[in-house]
Amino acid sequence: MFAVTALLLLVSMALTLVRALRGPTMFDRILAMNMFGTATVLLISVVGFLNTARDLVDIAMIYALISFATTIAVLRFVEMDQARRSTEAES
Amino acid sequence: MLFGMYSLVSASFFVVVDAADVAMTEAAVGAGVSTILMLSTLAATGYTVRKRPPRRELLAIVVAIAVGGALLYGTLDMPRFGAPNAPLHQHPVAHHYIQVSPKETGIPNMVTPLLASYRGYDTFGEVLVVFTAGIGVLALIGRRPRENGELAPEDGFVDHTATRHRVLRVVAKTLIPPILLYAWYIQAHGDYGPGGGFQAGVVLAAGMMLYLLIFGVDRTEKLVRPRTLECLIALGVLVYGGVGLVNMAQGGNFLDYRTLVHDEKHAIHYGILAVELGVGITVAAVMTTILFTFAGHLRNLLGTAYMANLSRRSNQGAQSA
Amino acid sequence: MSQAIDVLSWILLVTGGVASVVAGIGALRMPDLFSRMHAASILDTFAAAAVLSGLLLQAGLSIVAFKLFLVFVFLAFTTSTAAHALAKSALTYGQVPEGVDPKSIGATEEREYVEPASELADPREGPAAKV
Numbered sequence: 001m002f003a004v005t006a007l008l009l010l011v012s013m014a015l016t017l018v019r020a021l022r023g024p025t026m027f028d029r030i031l032a033m034n035m036f037g038t039a040t041v042l043l044i045s046v047v048g049f050l051n052t053a054r055d056l057v058d059i060a061m062i063y064a065l066i067s068f069a070t071t072i073a074v075l076r077f078v079e080m081d082q083a084r085r086s087t088e089a090e091s
Numbered sequence: 092m093l094f095g096m097y098s099l100v101s102a103s104f105f106v107v108v109d110a111a112d113v114a115m116t117e118a119a120v121g122a123g124v125s126t127i128l129m130l131s132t133l134a135a136t137g138y139t140v141r142k143r144p145p146r147r148e149l150l151a152i153v154v155a156i157a158v159g160g161a162l163l164y165g166t167l168d169m170p171r172f173g174a175p176n177a178p179l180h181q182h183p184v185a186h187h188y189i190q191v192s193p194k195e196t197g198i199p200n201m202v203t204p205l206l207a208s209y210r211g212y213d214t215f216g217e218v219l220v221v222f223t224a225g226i227g228v229l230a231l232i233g234r235r236p237r238e239n240g241e242l243a244p245e246d247g248f249v250d251h252t253a254t255r256h257r258v259l260r261v262v263a264k265t266l267i268p269p270i271l272l273y274a275w276y277i278q279a280h281g282d283y284g285p286g287g288g289f290q291a292g293v294v295l296a297a298g299m300m301l302y303l304l305i306f307g308v309d310r311t312e313k314l315v316r317p318r319t320l321e322c323l324i325a326l327g328v329l330v331y332g333g334v335g336l337v338n339m340a341q342g343g344n345f346l347d348y349r350t351l352v353h354d355e356k357h358a359i360h361y362g363i364l365a366v367e368l369g370v371g372i373t374v375a376a377v378m379t380t381i382l383f384t385f386a387g388h389l390r391n392l393l394g395t396a397y398m399a400n401l402s403r404r405s406n407q408g409a410q411s412a
Numbered sequence: 413m414s415q416a417i418d419v420l421s422w423i424l425l426v427t428g429g430v431a432s433v434v435a436g437i438g439a440l441r442m443p444d445l446f447s448r449m450h451a452a453s454i455l456d457t458f459a460a461a462a463v464l465s466g467l468l469l470q471a472g473l474s475i476v477a478f479k480l481f482l483v484f485v486f487l488a489f490t491t492s493t494a495a496h497a498l499a500k501s502a503l504t505y506g507q508v509p510e511g512v513d514p515k516s517i518g519a520t521e522e523r524e525y526v527e528p529a530s531e532l533a534d535p536r537e538g539p540a541a542k543v
Contacts, residue, residue: 042463062277
């Protein structure tokens with residue numbers, strides 16, 4: 001039961017990875033990274049139940065919080081980079 | 092971003108082989124702090140990617156496959172994962188850790204006394220490495236220039252971050268307290284589940300980084316003064332080494348916790364708690380300080396560029412008016 | 413009774429798994445960034461709720477169940493905010509949904525290297541006004 005779900009989540013992660021590699025704009029890649037993170041959170045929870053080591057839900061919780069920080073960091077980076085490039089482009 | 096995904100795959104792999112502490116550290120560090128710091132580096136250095144000729148990329152792929160194949164071939168000789176006759180399981184130290192350590196230290200999670208007590212010197216070295224990284228970054232980049240203890244005169248760059256993203260601000264105010272609370276939970280719960288000092292420090296630093304990303308450098312510096320952080324970097328190492336020195340003062344060896352209090356089992360437990368606290372403090376302070384230095388540097392860069400842009404545009408406006 | 417719980421949790425878990433695959437396929441096949449965000453939100457809300465509910469039923473009443481519930485709450489907060497931030501960023505830097513006139517939603521026209529459409533851009537109101 002858990003193995004089936006874990007396998008399906010892995011398939012979804014693989015599809016997301018293809019989008020991350022292909023995506024024409026950076027925003028596609030950021031979106032794919034976000035999806036990958038959420039799928040990993042679910043995968044870690046399921047694998048925790050698979051292995052009867054249920055403490056792994058702690059890791060899933062950490063990751064749910066930290067992936068948010070990473071996404072915000074990437075978006076702020078885009079903002080700063082654009083600000084820098086616009087000032088350089090005008091100079 | 093792809094680095095972050097790679098770290099996630101590693102963390103998932105660690106989860107599958109039931110290495111919970113390592114998976115937690117990998118998830119927290121690789122996907123959180125490391126990605127944020129790398130992005131700050133990219134933003135501070137202003138990289139541009141040149142298009143490489145496809146032939147070079149093919150060569151790189153061939154080299155990667157060749158080296159990976161050689162490594163895989165090397166692992167064919169190793170005993171199977173979990174095989175009972177592997178040298179890893181035969182060594183008497185392994186038996187001691189698994190059978191004796193829960194009784195000797197009273198801590199269910201075997202990894203924590205292993206890290207903090209049996210291999211205490213190694214962990215002390217790791218804390219010193221983190222400490223050195225922190226002071227290295229401080230020495231190389233430094234923080235925003237100060238004159239007479241005050242901030243350098245404003246160069247006209249007002250950080251508008253805190254006023255622009257209202258949804259992010261509200262949600263961050265809701266989320267950051269649970270993150271910090273959760274970091275403390277990991278610190279305290281390291282005895283009974285995956286956790287400990289490193290993971291707690293990294294998660295706490297990630298919470299501070301989130302605050303810095305959403306509210307801007309100015310408000311974060313008012314919240315946590317960088318001077319305080321620098322003192323905390325040293326304090327963590329001091330706590331760790333101090334426990335060892337107390338042990339020596341009471342007649343035992345360095346970091347031999349049994350001499351802390353009269354009851355041996357509790358002494359080891361207290362020693363481990365104190366040492367993990369030191370580790371957590373140092374790691375959190377170092378990561379946050381590194382981000383402060385990067386953010387301060389970015390602010391200087393953006394400030395000068397912005398001022399140049401502003402003065403040029405106001406000149407154009409004055410000419411056209 | 414416990415068999416009913418098992419069956420229910422099996423259904424929920426497999427539904428969550430299938431939903432995540434559907435979300436992945438959607439992210440690949442959708443033509444535009446914003447439609448892909450719709451596909452991603454299936455993963456973040458429906459698949460997460462189904463998988464975590466399935467695990468919750470398996471865990472019974474324990475601290476693990478509370479942690480699973482907290483994971484879902486955090487996911488709900490963070491993924492929706494991340495989607496908002498991503499969409500706002502994408503609109504600011506010139507991405508528009510297909511078939512939508514850029515001027516009607518206030519997005520700027522240029523694609524790359526666009527200045528952020530914010531109050532930073534106007535020099536007359538900035539601190540350099542005294543120049």
